[in-house]
Amino acid sequence: MCEHDTIMRHLPIHSHHLSLQIRQSCVFKHCLILLAICLHISGCASAKINQFSRFAELGCGYSEAVSGLTREAGNVAIDADSAALMKAREPLTPEERGETIIKHDKLLSERVTQLRDLRRHTQLLRSYFQALAALAKSDAPSGIGAASEDVVKSLGKMSDRIKNAKVGDLPVSEFIGPLVKITVAQFQSAALGKELRVRAPIIERELDLQQAALQAIAEQMRTDLEVLQAREEALDVVDPFRATKDSLPSDWTKRRKELLNTQISLDSVDAGVELARNFKLSFVSLVENRLDLSDVEMMFGDINEVLTLIEDIQGTKPKKKK
Amino acid sequence: MTPSEIKKQTVSQLQKTFLKMMSPEWDVALEGKPKNVVADAAKKMLAVQRARLRMENAELASIVGKLKENEEALREGKEALEDSLKDLEDVKNVLQMTAAFLEIVGRIVAIVA
Numbered sequence: 001m002c003e004h005d006t007i008m009r010h011l012p013i014h015s016h017h018l019s020l021q022i023r024q025s026c027v028f029k030h031c032l033i034l035l036a037i038c039l040h041i042s043g044c045a046s047a048k049i050n051q052f053s054r055f056a057e058l059g060c061g062y063s064e065a066v067s068g069l070t071r072e073a074g075n076v077a078i079d080a081d082s083a084a085l086m087k088a089r090e091p092l093t094p095e096e097r098g099e100t101i102i103k104h105d106k107l108l109s110e111r112v113t114q115l116r117d118l119r120r121h122t123q124l125l126r127s128y129f130q131a132l133a134a135l136a137k138s139d140a141p142s143g144i145g146a147a148s149e150d151v152v153k154s155l156g157k158m159s160d161r162i163k164n165a166k167v168g169d170l171p172v173s174e175f176i177g178p179l180v181k182i183t184v185a186q187f188q189s190a191a192l193g194k195e196l197r198v199r200a201p202i203i204e205r206e207l208d209l210q211q212a213a214l215q216a217i218a219e220q221m222r223t224d225l226e227v228l229q230a231r232e233e234a235l236d237v238v239d240p241f242r243a244t245k246d247s248l249p250s251d252w253t254k255r256r257k258e259l260l261n262t263q264i265s266l267d268s269v270d271a272g273v274e275l276a277r278n279f280k281l282s283f284v285s286l287v288e289n290r291l292d293l294s295d296v297e298m299m300f301g302d303i304n305e306v307l308t309l310i311e312d313i314q315g316t317k318p319k320k321k322k
Numbered sequence: 323m324t325p326s327e328i329k330k331q332t333v334s335q336l337q338k339t340f341l342k343m344m345s346p347e348w349d350v351a352l353e354g355k356p357k358n359v360v361a362d363a364a365k366k367m368l369a370v371q372r373a374r375l376r377m378e379n380a381e382l383a384s385i386v387g388k389l390k391e392n393e394e395a396l397r398e399g400k401e402a403l404e405d406s407l408k409d410l411e412d413v414k415n416v417l418q419m420t421a422a423f424l425e426i427v428g429r430i431v432a433i434v435a
Binding site: 100 | 341
């Protein structure tokens with residue numbers, strides 16, 4: 001029940017004057033309630049857009065990490081194969097050497113091409129996430145709200161009715177901006193939601209395949225890195241120690257310590273697989289509207305782990321030795 | 323065991339064998355062996371590496387091929403998102419132009435009135 005009836009029953013004042021004031025008060029209250037509802041809806045839309053925005057950033061980071069990882073996977077594969085060729089070269093005849101190097105180059109070219117294709121594909125995935133981020137981060141809602149206010153103000157200059165129009169005690173232009181912003185934010189959120197729902201089966205399949213690719217690459221990389229570490233150990237530590245020479249190289253102790261201390265943790269090779277797995281889970285959570293932003297922050301940790309692995313590989317690449 | 327499991331296990335076995343044949347332990351084991359044995363071991367190691375590369379390449383090629391099937395859908399998704407963004411920007415631009423136009427009309431009305 002509106003205050004109007006209650007007050008009329010208890011106060012002996014001029015009813016017509018009071019009735020007008022109270023009616024205005026009721027309109028103002030309804031407007032405030034309406035605005036509160038709109039702001040609540042706006043808050044929900046903003047939270048949802050924030051989720052899309054963080055997920056899109058995560059997608060871009062993921063694509064970068066995968067691109068870097070595939071590049072290093074190719075480099076490590078070539079280095080491991082070179083180490084094998086150098087080890088086996090001596091007992092081979094020149095003819096056998098020629099045949100061998102051609103066969104190995106062909107196989108490694110195929111590998112590099114596949115990894116390049118995967119990288120190119122990942123760049124496409126990245127551009128998809130960039131488009132997602134652009135829509136999620138667009139400042140168009142506030143721009144449209146401001147532009148709508150400008151239109152109302154410009155109209156107000158021409159028409160006194162619009163200029164003086166009020167909702168409750170506030171001029172119309174005070175409401176137009178926020179309401180337009182809310183409506184546009186809803187459109188923005190709906191467009192993002194619709195896109196991910198339409199494309200959900202494809203993205204899910206995509207992320208499953210990415211996981212499979214990273215699993216295969218991780219196993220290949222693990223072998224290649226272990227081979228490289230084994231060759232370094234053989235050439236720098238074991239072979240000089242086994243040699244018939246009386247003395248060891250002057251840096252033998254130092255080199256041994258370096259090798260034993262700077263070996264890449266092979267567990268970190270699985271970081272890419274873990275990243276792909278968690279990224280897919282985040283995507284499913286986003287589509288089902290239960291994405292927790294703290295999980296997203298943790299996944300940036302996974303991305304960092306992959307980037308650290310790439311840096312480690314680059315930092316410990318063996319020098320070419322016979 | 324499914325064909326894909328057999329392939330996986332074969333790749334895994336080839337990786338382990340290659341690693342073993344590249345290890346310092348293998349070098350020590352070949353120490354003092356006749357030249358033909360050392361040469362044979364080197365050829366076998368390279369053959370294992372080639373078999374490994376071939377099977378790994380096949381595995382990657384199969385996954386990359388399936389990923390390529392998604393490319394059209396990803397491009398469509400990207401375009402749909404860009405269209406939505408363009409719609410938003412268009413609304414903003416139209417409103418900004420309308421406001422500027424109304425400013426001018428307001429000044430003309432003031433002069434004419």
